[in-house]
């Protein structure tokens with residue numbers, strides 16, 4: 001075997017015992033989970049914003065960003081529900097590059113998965129304890145879900161993972177809303193099939209156990225645009241795309257049909273500064289069509305303290321080291337615009 005076993009990583013029970021979620025925060029988390037669930041069940045018509053850096057690379061800058069979100073959340077709470085993006089696992093197109101805090105708690109140092117798992121759990125708990133905001137993360141490694149299952153508020157399965165059986169089956173045993181992204185090639189059937197699989201019950205092998213799941217009726221769609229076989233970006237947030245997705249969704253007869261639109265990635269053609277324009281267009285489409293208004297539950301936006309991106313080592317506090325993000329001033333303006341126009 002050409003694999004060197006470096007360090008045994010403690011199991012979830014051990015890590016949770018070392019870094020527990022405080023009792024009084026568990027109650028707050030339960031109430032927030034209930035509110036998020038109601039949005040997907042059409043029992044609360046607030047608009048969701050899943051918003052934050054492309055990758056959560058530094059606990060202090062991420063928490064400073066969330067503290068700013070928390071202040072705005074108070075102002076817009078009757079119209080918008082904000083879920084911070086704390087993305088600690090990064091899928092990479094070629095396997096090269098920063099793979100997230102779970103691999104490297106300090107991006108300038110060598111990988112340390114054991115410290116990484118502790119660091120991401122601490123950061124998620126800080127978002128809950130200091131700001132009462134359960135955050136979103138990507139399920140990149142389904143087996144790692146058990147380290148964060150009690151602290152997350154929302155999960156996305158990424159464009160590169162959505163056709164994978166272990167992801168789909170694991171989501172079927174998750175008790176919170178999980179967004180299944182369209183794959184990088186854009187095939188909506190793959191996304192809708194993944195929702196079907198996640199909404200059904202399954203028996204399978206998970207972390208050394210035979211497990212049985214109930215199915216997750218809150219699994220739903222995330223549209224992130226696509227890249228065609230010539231490498232061209234094909235957005236899927238325009239009115240006609242949304243109408244088509246909604247009608248395909250209806251045909252599949254899935255529970256709680258819901259769409260989140262990702263305003264970055266192939267939708268913005270990785271031009272982060274286009275996100276406010278894209279958000280405005282989606283709000284207009286929602287206003288124009290009542291079925292879309294019901295189905296489009298929110299947006300996923302990439303934003304951080306400082307706009308753009310940097311290379312690791314430039315050390316600009318609060319600037320993305322993966323995909324470029326909106327900066328704070330534009331983010332604040334955008335959230336206010338959404339609150340007034342949703």
Ligand SMILES: O=C[C@H](O)[C@H](O)COP(=O)(O)O
Pocket residue numbers: 054090091092093094095096097265322323
């Ligand atoms: O969201 C971030 C990136 O788009 C994703 O992780 C892929 O990144 P890469 O194509 O730069 O590897």
Ligand SMILES: C=C(OP(=O)(O)O)C(=O)O
Pocket residue numbers: 054087091157158159160181224262265
């Ligand atoms: C990696 C991400 O997205 P996608 O899977 O759509 O590329 C992300 O949202 O950070």
